[in-house]
Amino acid sequence: MAKTTKKTVKKTAPKTKTSSGPLRVAGIGTGNIFKSVHIKPLTANPDVKVVALCDIVESKAKALAKEYGVTKTCKNYKDILKLKTVDAVDICTPNKFHSEIAVAALEAGKHVMCEKPDAVSAKEAKRMAAAAKANGKTLMVMRNNRMRPDSQFLKNYIAAGNMGDIYAGRVGWIRRRGIPGKGGWFTTKELSGGGPLIDLGVHMIDLAIWLMGNPKPVAVSGSTYCKFANADVKGDSVNSTFGEAKADGTFDVEDLAMGFVRFDNGACLQIEFSWASNIEQEKNFVELRGEKSGACLDSSQPLKLFTEIEGTLCDILPRVPSDVWDVHGLYLNHFVDVLKGRDKPMFVPQDGVHMIQILDAIYESAKTGKEVQL
DSSP, rough: OOOOOOOOOOOOOOOOOOOSSSSSEEEEEESSHHHTTTHHHHHTTTTTEEEEEEOOSHHHHHHHHHHOOOOOEEHHHHHHHHHHSSSSSEOSOOOOOOGHHHHHHHHHOEEEEEOOOOOHHHHHHHHHHHHHHHOOOOOOOOOGGGGGHHHHHHHHHHHTTTOOOOEEEEEEEEEEEETTTSSSSOOOOHHSSSSSHHHHHHHHHHHHHTTTOOOOOOOOEEEEOOOOTTOOOEEEEEEGGOOOTTTTOOSSSEEEEEEEEEEETSOOOEEEEEEEOSSOEEEEEEEEEESEEEEEEEEEEEEEEEEEETTTTEEOOOOOOOOOOOHHHHHHHHHHHHTTTSSSOOOOOHHHHHHHHHHHHHHHHHHHHHHHEE
């Protein structure tokens, strides 16, 4: 193979510093997730000024702008990126557009907060990470479950060495009937990238890997199923109200995914995510097995730790606050603190690359019936 050398000149946007005044933020995508858990904490933060809102259905942006006193709206995100009065963007569009908008924003010199999932493919997640590095801007993707009081307690408990080597785990978010926006963008692979695996999997898989110390995934196997695309059953999950359902729409994603992940340190993780399956009730959970103790974070019960003291098996029930659940707001505040230089980011773009690599590999394994090496 011939050896070639070339000099590459990178074009980067000006590395503007965050102003000493409020962080000027523009919201891109003003649907349910932005309305319900993004705009309220952003406008409540004294270090933030929401200066513009963008949505392809501009009437949605205008209605929200009127409610929160935002003066500028538009329907094309590129118009937002031209504004010198914008320091950072908050992306809450359908999944397909996350990476496109994030890369463009980073190249325009804006910091980026993006809803999960990071992207619909590992290739796009890598593009986002590369753009953040090349332009010297902060890229963070929503990881709200890291902010839960029980998650924070367990992270500190693990950091103190109380669990020892964490060598195995099991995670899931399973619903009995909770398909969001059936027939809309959630169930249309072209727009969403997948079903409950990419919708719910990011939450619990990330939480487990973060608690485990961010080991690198090296191999993945999985199976996916679609059994409820034609079922006409009323949802029993509040989350099924997300998205806009279309009676004659598309449903070409899975409604159940199961899989297995192996990491470079020898640890492993079982996964299960569903929008619909015949189970008793909806719940999400992270179970970790350590050599000194185990832990169970389960939405249906308080945090539990399992260990032994003086040769006796013991269950520990930490009294973790249960009324602090504005975790999206806490994570958005953390993003602001990072940009103001008051904190270091708990999320780095490589976390997102690893996440989407896992999801890609599960879909590939389900298609081929073989384990996928990363």
